[in-house]
Amino acid sequence: MEQAASQVQPGALEQILGSVETSLQPLREEVASGHIVPKFGEKADGVLSGAVKQAGSAGKEVEKVVDV
Numbered sequence: 001m002e003q004a005a006s007q008v009q010p011g012a013l014e015q016i017l018g019s020v021e022t023s024l025q026p027l028r029e030e031v032a033s034g035h036i037v038p039k040f041g042e043k044a045d046g047v048l049s050g051a052v053k054q055a056g057s058a059g060k061e062v063e064k065v066v067d068v
Contacts, residue, residue, distance in 0.1 A: 016055050016062060019051065020051045020062075048067070051066060
């Protein structure tokens with residue numbers, strides 16, 4: 001991960017992961033409150049795809065971290 005991460009602007013990965021967290025939080029809250037979220041998987045995949053694309057060369061690492 002170090003090699004790929006070094007090709008991304010300093011602080012960019014933290015910013016991307018923070019954005020993912022912010023985007024997924026409302027979905028998590030809906031699920032936690034017992035509501036069914038229509039197309040949850042599609043919405044979550046869209047957030048992840050955007051983060052991977054934004055991360056560029058570190059996209060695979062971002063995908064692994066978020067998909068845990």
